[in-house]
Amino acid sequence: MPFHFLLTSGITFAADEEYLELRFRVLNSLMLVGLLSTGLFIGLDWTGINSLGHRQLAATQANLLLTALLMVALRNRKQLLRPISTTFILVNLMTYTSALIWVTNDELRVLWFHLAVMFSCVLLGSRSGLTMTALSIGLILMAQPLMAPPFTPNALTTLVISLLVTGFGAFTYTRRSESAFERLRMSNIELRALASRDPLTGLLNPRAFGDIANQLIRISQRKGQTASMLFIDLDHFKHINDQYGHATGDIVLRAVAQELGNHTRKSDVLGRIGGEEFLFFLPDTTADSAREVAEKLRLAIQAMRISLADDTQIQVSASIGVSQSLPTDSTISALQRRADQAMYLAKAQGRNRVAG
Numbered sequence: 150m151p152f153h154f155l156l157t158s159g160i161t162f163a164a165d166e167e168y169l170e171l172r173f174r175v176l177n178s179l180m181l182v183g184l185l186s187t188g189l190f191i192g193l194d195w196t197g198i199n200s201l202g203h204r205q206l207a208a209t210q211a212n213l214l215l216t217a218l219l220m221v222a223l224r225n226r227k228q229l230l231r232p233i234s235t236t237f238i239l240v241n242l243m244t245y246t247s248a249l250i251w252v253t254n255d256e257l258r259v260l261w262f263h264l265a266v267m268f269s270c271v272l273l274g275s276r277s278g279l280t281m282t283a284l285s286i287g288l289i290l291m292a293q294p295l296m297a298p299p300f301t302p303n304a305l306t307t308l309v310i311s312l313l314v315t316g317f318g319a320f321t322y323t324r325r326s327e328s329a330f331e332r333l334r335m336s337n338i339e340l341r342a343l344a345s346r347d348p349l350t351g352l353l354n355p356r357a358f359g360d361i362a363n364q365l366i367r368i369s370q371r372k373g374q375t376a377s378m379l380f381i382d383l384d385h386f387k388h389i390n391d392q393y394g395h396a397t398g399d400i401v402l403r404a405v406a407q408e409l410g411n412h413t414r415k416s417d418v419l420g421r422i423g424g425e426e427f428l429f430f431l432p433d434t435t436a437d438s439a440r441e442v443a444e445k446l447r448l449a450i451q452a453m454r455i456s457l458a459d460d461t462q463i464q465v466s467a468s469i470g471v472s473q474s475l476p477t478d479s480t481i482s483a484l485q486r487r488a489d490q491a492m493y494l495a496k497a498q499g500r501n502r503v504a505g
């Protein structure tokens with residue numbers, strides 16, 4: 150748990166931010182490892198086991214300090230991922246370059262550039278990895294005249310080619326991961342959309358309807374507004390199924406859902422909550438206005454002529470119950486219950502009418 154906290158700073162990432170989270174964790178891990186490795190270099194220099202020289206020692210200490218500051222700056226700020234990644238990579242690139250020039254007794258110091266290429270790819274994306282490859286090769290070639298002794302032509306060739314191979318490998322890997330994550334993100338979005346829809350009509354299913362309407366009613370209550378609900382139930386729907394078959398019943402349900410959708414304002418929430426039952430949540434709407442909407446819907450449903458393949462036309466009607474939120478309603482359940490009761494009243498009064 151503390152390690153998890155260290156890597157994510159306790160930030161929770163949304164379901165479609167998997168790749169961002171991966172980069173965030175990688176950056177935190179790399180900064181931690183960076184702190185440990187620069188600390189080790191400094192310790193080894195102080196104990197005399199490995200000598201950096203006073204200039205590189207100062208550069209390494211600066212690197213340690215800057216990395217610690219970057220780690221602190223990243224806490225709770227996922228929006229800073231990119232600038233902090235860029236700064237971290239540049240700070241390290243400067244340290245590697247200064248080692249190239251100042252630590253002449255270390256033949257293998259060029260190895261660090263391979264890391265810079267890989268880190269850039271993972272943290273900043275495949276294109277940045279390619280830029281870093283070109284930058285590393287450029288820096289090594291430019292630093293040649295300053296180095297004592299300079300690398301032999303053979304060593305330089307090996308270095309440049311191995312950097313190109315690292316750059317290409319990291320580029321290909323990151324490109325593939327980026328597109329795999331993007332595909333995963335898109336299919337997650339599609340899955341979530343599917344999971345929130347009623348498969349027959351495409352309207353919101355009961356769970357999604359409840360989630361959205363519950364959020365909206367809380368907002369309405371905070372603003373001191375009134376919300377309303379319509380409970381729409383088709384009349385004698387069982388007869389349609391019995392007379393024309395279940396498949397035709399489905400056609401009717403889809404047609405009614407579409408008709409209801411045509412009368413929905415952007416702010417309204419419409420869902421199918423049972424066989425031939427639909428709910429309308431109307432934010433910032435009084436019972437009077439909701440009754441007008443309900444009457445419009447009732448007339449629209451009554452006016453529908455649903456044509457079948459054999460030219461038969463089916464007509465339907467609906468009973469609609471209306472309810473208005475009370476200041477004490479913190480969820481839609483009581484509002485829905487009252488709309489349901491009003492709908493039963495409409496049925497009892499003869500159907501094809503609005504009550505409540």
Ligand SMILES: Nc1nc2c(ncn2[C@@H]2O[C@H](COP(=O)(O)OP(=O)(O)OP(=O)(O)O)[C@@H](O)[C@H]2O)c(=O)[nH]1
Pocket residue numbers: 349382383384385386387388390394395396397398399402423424425496500
């Ligand atoms: N075609 C089809 N029918 C469904 C679906 N879900 C529920 N039903 C049917 O809807 C009918 C609902 O019947 P009832 O609850 O008796 O209501 P009703 O016949 O509309 O009568 P009132 O509501 O009293 O006017 C039942 O026959 C269910 O089988 C569905 O997805 N497709």
